[in-house]
Amino acid sequence: MIFNKDTAKKTAxxxxxxxxxxxxxxxxxxxxxxxxxxxxxxxxxTLSFPPIRxxxxxxxxxxxxxxxxxxxxxxxxxxxxxxxxxxxxxxMGLPFVYVRPEPKKHGRQNQxxxxxxxxxxxxxxxxxxxxxxxxxxxxxxxxxxxxNVKGMVAIFTYGFDVSIENFKKANVTLHTLSNYDxxxxxxxxxxxxxxxxxxxxxxxxxxxxxxxxxx
Numbered sequence: 001m002i003f004n005k006d007t008a009k010k011t012a013x014x015x016x017x018x019x020x021x022x023x024x025x026x027x028x029x030x031x032x033x034x035x036x037x038x039x040x041x042x043x044x045x046t047l048s049f050p051p052i053r054x055x056x057x058x059x060x061x062x063x064x065x066x067x068x069x070x071x072x073x074x075x076x077x078x079x080x081x082x083x084x085x086x087x088x089x090x091x092m093g094l095p096f097v098y099v100r101p102e103p104k105k106h107g108r109q110n111q112x113x114x115x116x117x118x119x120x121x122x123x124x125x126x127x128x129x130x131x132x133x134x135x136x137x138x139x140x141x142x143x144x145x146x147x148n149v150k151g152m153v154a155i156f157t158y159g160f161d162v163s164i165e166n167f168k169k170a171n172v173t174l175h176t177l178s179n180y181d182x183x184x185x186x187x188x189x190x191x192x193x194x195x196x197x198x199x200x201x202x203x204x205x206x207x208x209x210x211x212x213x214x215x
Contacts, residue, residue: 020045025204037211057084126154139152160208
């Protein structure tokens with residue numbers, strides 16, 4: 001769920017302003033999964049804009065403490081959330097670790113990089129939630145390392161039913177700065193897209209894996 005409506009709207013507008021989120025219903029993108037999509041989200045772009053990354057850092061920090069209490073450690077999910085996770089940890093004066101998609105094949109074979117003690121309270125920072133699978137694998141790795149994962153925060157979520165179900169099954173609390181519904185609402189109001197394009201984008205969200213596939 002979003003932290004609040006005002007934050008969701010402002011975050012959506014900032015992401016659209018810098019093209020971190022691109023909406024192109026007439027010329028869809030192709031994701032790594034093979035899905036056709038009228039939207040592409042790359043929140044790493046925010047790191048190149050100091051006022052925007054500072055806004056995200058401060059909103060995350062404020063809401064993390066409000067929702068979860070001050071944790072012992074901030075964890076970023078590699079690679080997309082390492083930068084913003086580090087900024088949050090720095091702002092909150094907390095240690096930082098990051099979680100690889102899988103253990104290294106050499107050396108110490110770490111999956112969690114950094115100093116983490118068993119029993120420490122951790123909040124996980126993610127940049128984007130699609131199905132939630134990779135994010136929840138990071139949570140599992142932290143738990144296996146002995147962390148007490150309080151929850152996860154992310155910049156943006158598509159709000160797919162599958163992601164909601166995955167987080168529910170894993171019993172992990174997720175809060176985001178913005179989401180798909182607020183993005184579309186803002187995009188129409190600010191004339192980034194037409195109402196007809198909004199309808200196309202809403203259709204895609206219902207069944208993203210089959211949208212745009214010719215039968």
